[in-house]
Each structure stands twice: as structure tokens, then as C-alpha cells.
Amino acid sequence: MEATTAIELxxxxxxxxxxTTFDGKLAKMEYSLQERKIFLTKIFMPEGTEDHMNEFIIAVFKEVADREINLVPTSPEIAKFMRSNRRKYKKLLPVGINI
Structure with missing residues (x-):
């Protein structure tokens, strides 16, 4: 199994x-920026690239952490990922928000 390569975001x-692109196809994650919070509202993975969804989400979470802002996952897929990885990414949530 190949090591995961960093994706270009x-x-x-x-x-x-x-x-970002996977296999030449454009994957997108829509957001809304309000004050010091970014709401991740929708994710679109082209057909055949769904296996890369977690990799894409991780790259976006890293970008948000690097910007030192909070994130609110409003997309069901992103919220599900957050719940599955709560310990690792809980610090990105605004105070008082539980997923």
C-alpha cells in the first residue's frame, strides 16, 4: 500500500x-466564513473519487487549523467524519459546539 501523498488544496x-483534484477530477468543499468560524456546508466528490473523501477532509481540517479559526461541519458527510475522529479534531470546534 502506498503512503498517502499530500494533496494540493x-x-x-x-x-x-x-x-483539489483526484485522478484529474475536481473535488470541492463549499464553505461560509463568518467572523472566526468557517462553516463547511457541502462536499462534492466526482464519481470514482469517493475513496479520497477522508483525505480531502483531513487536508481542509489542516488548512483550517493552520489559519487558527474554528470550524463548524454542517455537511452530513463532514459531520460524520468529525464524529468518527472527535478526539483528534475536537479542538477545531467553537466553544459550546458538540458534534
Whole structure:
């Protein structure tokens, strides 16, 4: 099994979405930025790239942590990932928000 390579993440501020490509196909995660919080509202994985969803989410979570802002996962898929990895990413949630 190959080691996971770092994915190249782009913040398309005009469309308010993070973007990356897997196998030449564009994956997107829409967001809404309010004060010091980023709401992750929707994720789109092109057909055949669904296996990379967790890798994409991890890259976005790392970007959010690097910016030192809180995140609120409102997309069901992203909230599910957060619940499954609560210990690792709990510090990214705003105070008083439980997933």
C-alpha cells in the first residue's frame, strides 16, 4: 500500500470553496466564513473519487487549523467524519459546539 501523498488544496475565495483534484477530477468543499468560524456546508466528490473523501477532509481540517479559526461541519458527510475522529479534531470546534 502506498503512503498517502499530500494533496494540493486550493482556496477558491470567489466561489467560497476548497478545491483539489483526484485522478484529474475536481473535488470541492463549499464553505461560509463568518467572523472566526468557517462553516463547511457541502462536499462534492466526482464519481470514482469517493475513496479520497477522508483525505480531502483531513487536508481542509489542516488548512483550517493552520489559519487558527474554528470550524463548524454542517455537511452530513463532514459531520460524520468529525464524529468518527472527535478526539483528534475536537479542538477545531467553537466553544459550546458538540458534534
Amino acid at each position: 486550493t482556496d477558491n475565495e470567489f466561489l467560497r470553496q476548497f478545491e
